Amino acid sequence: MTMSRRQFVGSVAGAGITSLAAPHFLSAQPSEPIRIGLLAAKTGPLASGGIDMDLALTMFLRERENTLAGRKVELIVADTAGVPATARTKAQELVEKNNVHCIIGPLAAFEALAIADYLTEKEMPTLGVAAAEDMTQRHPSPWFVRLTSTSAQCAYPLADYAAKELKYKRIVTIADDFAYGHEMCAGFQRSFEDSGGKIIQKIFTPLATPDYGSYVAQVKAGDAIFLGTAGSNGFRFLRQFIEYGLKDKMAVIGGMTALDESVLRNMGDEALGILTTSWYSAELDNPLNKAFAPAFRKQFKYDPGYYAGSTYVSGEVLEVALKSIQANVEDKKALMAAIRGSNADTVRGVIKFDGSGNAIGNVYIRKVTKSDGRLVNSVIKTYPDVTQFWTYDKAAFLKNPVYSRDYPPAKNLEQ
Amino acid sequence: MKWIGAALLAGSLLLPPLFAGDFYINLASQILIAAIFALSLNLLVGFGGMTSLGHASYLGVGAYISALLTSRYGFGHGAAALLSIAGTTAMAAFFGVIALRASGLGFLMITLALSQVLWGLAYRMSNVTNGDNGVAGLTRPAPFGISLDSPISFYWFALIVATFALVMMAIFVSSAFGSSLKGVRDQPRRMAALGFNPWLIRWITFVYAGFWGGVAGLLYVYYHKYIHPTSLSTTSSAEALLGVIAGGSGTLGGPAVGAALVLLLKNYVSAYLERWNMLLGLVFLFIVLVMPTGIVPGVSRLTTRLRGGVR
Numbered sequence: 247m248t249m250s251r252r253q254f255v256g257s258v259a260g261a262g263i264t265s266l267a268a269p270h271f272l273s274a275q276p277s278e279p280i281r282i283g284l285l286a287a288k289t290g291p292l293a294s295g296g297i298d299m300d301l302a303l304t305m306f307l308r309e310r311e312n313t314l315a316g317r318k319v320e321l322i323v324a325d326t327a328g329v330p331a332t333a334r335t336k337a338q339e340l341v342e343k344n345n346v347h348c349i350i351g352p353l354a355a356f357e358a359l360a361i362a363d364y365l366t367e368k369e370m371p372t373l374g375v376a377a378a379e380d381m382t383q384r385h386p387s388p389w390f391v392r393l394t395s396t397s398a399q400c401a402y403p404l405a406d407y408a409a410k411e412l413k414y415k416r417i418v419t420i421a422d423d424f425a426y427g428h429e430m431c432a433g434f435q436r437s438f439e440d441s442g443g444k445i446i447q448k449i450f451t452p453l454a455t456p457d458y459g460s461y462v463a464q465v466k467a468g469d470a471i472f473l474g475t476a477g478s479n480g481f482r483f484l485r486q487f488i489e490y491g492l493k494d495k496m497a498v499i500g501g502m503t504a505l506d507e508s509v510l511r512n513m514g515d516e517a518l519g520i521l522t523t524s525w526y527s528a529e530l531d532n533p534l535n536k537a538f539a540p541a542f543r544k545q546f547k548y549d550p551g552y553y554a555g556s557t558y559v560s561g562e563v564l565e566v567a568l569k570s571i572q573a574n575v576e577d578k579k580a581l582m583a584a585i586r587g588s589n590a591d592t593v594r595g596v597i598k599f600d601g602s603g604n605a606i607g608n609v610y611i612r613k614v615t616k617s618d619g620r621l622v623n624s625v626i627k628t629y630p631d632v633t634q635f636w637t638y639d640k641a642a643f644l645k646n647p648v649y650s651r652d653y654p655p656a657k658n659l660e661q
Numbered sequence: 662m663k664w665i666g667a668a669l670l671a672g673s674l675l676l677p678p679l680f681a682g683d684f685y686i687n688l689a690s691q692i693l694i695a696a697i698f699a700l701s702l703n704l705l706v707g708f709g710g711m712t713s714l715g716h717a718s719y720l721g722v723g724a725y726i727s728a729l730l731t732s733r734y735g736f737g738h739g740a741a742a743l744l745s746i747a748g749t750t751a752m753a754a755f756f757g758v759i760a761l762r763a764s765g766l767g768f769l770m771i772t773l774a775l776s777q778v779l780w781g782l783a784y785r786m787s788n789v790t791n792g793d794n795g796v797a798g799l800t801r802p803a804p805f806g807i808s809l810d811s812p813i814s815f816y817w818f819a820l821i822v823a824t825f826a827l828v829m830m831a832i833f834v835s836s837a838f839g840s841s842l843k844g845v846r847d848q849p850r851r852m853a854a855l856g857f858n859p860w861l862i863r864w865i866t867f868v869y870a871g872f873w874g875g876v877a878g879l880l881y882v883y884y885h886k887y888i889h890p891t892s893l894s895t896t897s898s899a900e901a902l903l904g905v906i907a908g909g910s911g912t913l914g915g916p917a918v919g920a921a922l923v924l925l926l927k928n929y930v931s932a933y934l935e936r937w938n939m940l941l942g943l944v945f946l947f948i949v950l951v952m953p954t955g956i957v958p959g960v961s962r963l964t965t966r967l968r969g970g971v972r
Contacts, residue, residue, distance in 0.1 A: 288935065325931055330795055330889040335691065335928045342684035359797045360887040378794070423785070424793030452784070453793065651787065 279318035280568070280575050283340035284557065285351035285361075290328035291454075292477070294508055295353050295553040299375070301546060302554035303350065306561035309541075315568035326352050330360035337361040341368050347575040350560045351375050353553065355397075355425050365389060371582050373560040375553075379429050380648050382604035382634060389578075391585055391603040393559050393592075394552075395525045395634070397426050398433020398649060400502040401474070402636040403609045403629040404523035405434045408499060409441035411627075412521075414469040416446045420461065420483065421474030421501075423450035425650075430474040430501050432649035435656060437636060444658035450651065455479070458486045465492065466660060473500035480504035481512060488516050497521075505614060507551030510621045517621055520614045525605070526555040526594045527612050527623040534562070535593040549622065559592045566590040604634045674820060686812040688928060692921045693819040694880045697826045699904045699916035701873030706902065707911030708834050709866045710846035711761075712769050714898050715776030718756070719871045721893030722779060723749040723878025728796040728888045729789070738802030746875045753871020757864045776898060783890035795889035799882065809883065819880055826873055831913055833869060842866055900927075903941075907948050909955025918956050 284303055287296035300323050312319050322344045324336035333352055340346045341364075348371040352358055358376035365372050366387040374381065374390055377397040381390060408414045417438060421427030427450060435445045447466045451458065453476075462483070465471060471487070473480050480500060487493060493516070500522040503509075507528050510517065528539040528549035538558060542550040550558070567584035568575070575581055586599045597607040609632040612623035635643045647653050681689075698720055705711045726745035730736040736744070760771040783790045790796070801809040809815045833839055844852045845859040853859055882888050891897065900923050908919025923941065931937040952959025 289938065325935065327931075329891050330887060331885055331892065332927070334885055334887065335687075336932075338687055339684055339928070339932060342682055342687070356793055356795050356889055359794055360885070360889065363798060363886060423787070 279320040280314060280573065281320045281322060281344060281346040282564070283337075283344060283346035283349040284321060284323045285326050285333060285336060285340070285349060285357070286323060286557075287328035287353055287357070288323070288325040292328040292354055295477070296325070296328075298508060298550070298553035299351060299353065299557040302542065302550060303557035303561055305542065305545065306558050310565070314565050315573035317568070317573040322346060326357050328354060328357070330356050333357040334360050334364065337364060341365075341370055347371070347578075348373065348564070348581065350557055350564075353556075362387065362390070369578055371578055371585065373564065373585070375556045375560075377426055377429070379634075382600075382602040383644060384648060386602035388603075389582060391582075391599055391605075393563055393597060393605050394556050395502065395607075395609070395632075396433075396604060397429035398436075399604075399632060399634045399636075400523045400525055400609050401430050401434040402437040403632055404472075404499060404501070404521070404611060405437035405443070406441060406629075407521075407523075407611050407627060408470065408472075409438055409443045412470075412497075414443060414497070416444050416468040417470050417472055417499075418447040418449070418465055418468045418496075419445060419472040419474060420449040420451065420465070422453050422476055422479055423651075424453055426476060427474045428651045429649040431472070432654060433636075434472055434474070434501070436654050439658065445656050446658060446660045448656055448659065451479075451483075453479070455482075458483045462486050462490050462492065465496075468496055470497040470499050473498065473504040475501070476503045478509060478512075481509045484513075484517070484520075499523075503552055505623065506553075507549040507623065508553065510551075510614065510623065511548045513621060515616070515621075517614045518616065521626075522612050522614075522623060523609060524552060524612060524623070525607055525609055526552060526559075527610055527625055529612070529617075529622050529624045530593065530595070530610070531625070532593070532595060534591065538593045549620075555593060559594055559597070562592040563588050563590045563597070598631075600633055602634075606631050606633045608632065683812045686816050688925075690812070690816045690819045690884060691928065692924050693816075693823040694877055694884060695901070695904065695920035695924045696917035697823050697873060697880065698877035699901050699908070699920035700826060700830050700913070701870045701877060702901050703905045703910055703912075703916040704830060704833070704866055704870040704873070706905050707909075707916070708839065708842050708846065709863060709870075711764070711863065711867070712902070713760075713772040714769050714895065714902065715756075715772030715774075716870070716874055716901055717893050717895070717897035718772075718776040718779050719749050719753060719874025720878035720881055720897070721783065721888075721890075722752055723875035724882035724888045724892060725783065725790060725796070727879055728799055728882050732796055732799055738800075742802070742879055745879060746872065749875030749878065750868060750872045753868045753874070754864075756871070757867035761860060761863050761867065773895065773898075776893065776895065780890055780893040780895070783893050790890070793890065795887055797887050799886040799888075801883045801886065815884065819884070822876065822880060826876060827913065827917075830873065834913070838862070838865075903945065907945055907955060909957040909959070912955070912957050915955045915957035922956070 286299040287293060307319055307321055324340055326333035326336050340349060350373045353375050355376045355378035358374060358378060366389055369389055372390045374392040375394055379396045382392050419431045421431045431448060446468050449461055451461050498520045502524040505520055505522045539550055566588040571580050571584045589598050595608040597605045600606055609629045610625045611627040613626045614621055615624045702716045705713050723745050726748050727741045730741040756775050760768055763771055784792055809818050841857055842862055845862050849859045904919035904923045905916045907922055909915025926937055926941045934940060
């Protein structure tokens, strides 16, 4: 066959253009690595959590020499900066430019909500960290699972514990004024009042509150105060709460991020004795965590907490799922089915998934104690296999509106 | 020479969809939106001599109105777009009356304060704006029945709007009114003595800039299909201002180039460099030191000097 020079040039250029236009046609070779995208806020106000997420996942992969189920793994970390619009651009980058096979993260609810539609549209398997209730309740996605907990999932057991074992009757709640805080307090209130207690005051403070003095002064006398804060806010509130001498008058209990290990390392003995709830603690006594937590502490000089735990657990679940499908990540439906059916044993204990993709797992009541000269969250009670619906009927639960500032209504507030 | 430049520019705008992947097309759409926004700010900063640190208000409010009307109150996209641009423009008219009581640093502080008020409202009025969760589940419009859901169709849409915006703003500044605006910028007292009303000229420009800010906000919310209070934040205003100054304030092409630069650093370079904020700072420093008037004037001066040297 003969070919004129012009034809040749044309066909080469054509081939070049096609390959540029459709890079995804080139994938699906078994020798290719599995590409995992991590969306983490590594700059901005949420950076400390985001960096922990990155460190723990990188550590997980390094322990396995970057190989899961016999196939090489490439981790691509994208910095969302804690800004929804950036999170969306970064999600697009991971999906469209890096052609990742699955995504882990992001952390903040508003980041997750900003990209939820997009990831569902692109049919991208996602292992979420953010706690927004409706992502696995009224608007679940076949492509989304959550390995941590909903905002309220860990608050129910603590409310139960406070009412039944601590015999508290009247509790004040204080939380950050955004959905995570609203949802957590709503869940706490519902469970606590169903057990006979009363929420006498609900305080919501802006996410960036420089001074908690005016809020501390408002706190009414009750048996205890429940902290539904995130990031360093719990620590900053607590410091002023103690300065005002209130800690001797009422007990302090906290949600899953209030006294996270990442906050605890900045606190002194004033934190001793505070009870919190979470799906994880660096002190958990199981073989996997006995290996993970000391290794993490050795490498980074502090304990892993909520954020580090979340991506490590994601890695563990993903590994089990990949093994069951012989690492054939190209079949996204099979990957999702394998993740949902993984029943993986992880550093937080065994987790299963319910029909909407949310984790069913142990929730731990933890008490701040001192061990080896540092503060730790030691586990004092385990609530096994807690679901996002707690003891409530799922159908009735989903008929109600999503938890918010005003729902369920607080009937026992004191003026 | 000018024609070659124009052809190159047109080529670089028309060609991307033919060969680039979705990610790059989306990036190009975002650059176009940022360019409209920066151009509208440039009317104030560059041509009017009014440095505003609150221009994100117009982008954010335009986006929020459209988002809330379509998702919560069942408005169609056409009506919502008209109402949101009308609302944004009316807001600019009102804010202009307040902000233009001062000039210079006072003007900057008032615009900053007003934008902080809106930002605070978006955060705290969570029963209306959904607060920190933002408004999600939005759709893109389908003008004349053409869906804008694919990256390419949205890019064409953004390109058409951006071109129209550029032409409209070019007409605005090259008109007799534009000349009087530049006169007010440089010699307000002399202009007043000549019988012009500097306040009115500034106010009209302020409203016009707010209008285009609202248009950018509409495109922004169509693109992201999500809106969150961060879009109203000072950071968002400052990034646009940075783009205007880096690209060259008071020129037509400069803000577009500057906006593209900031966006590429933020969304593209950040994938390779963790401390992209630092790089942005260094680039900005470089521009200030080497081309104090901005990239576009700086580069054109450089090329004329080079050509002069050859001759």
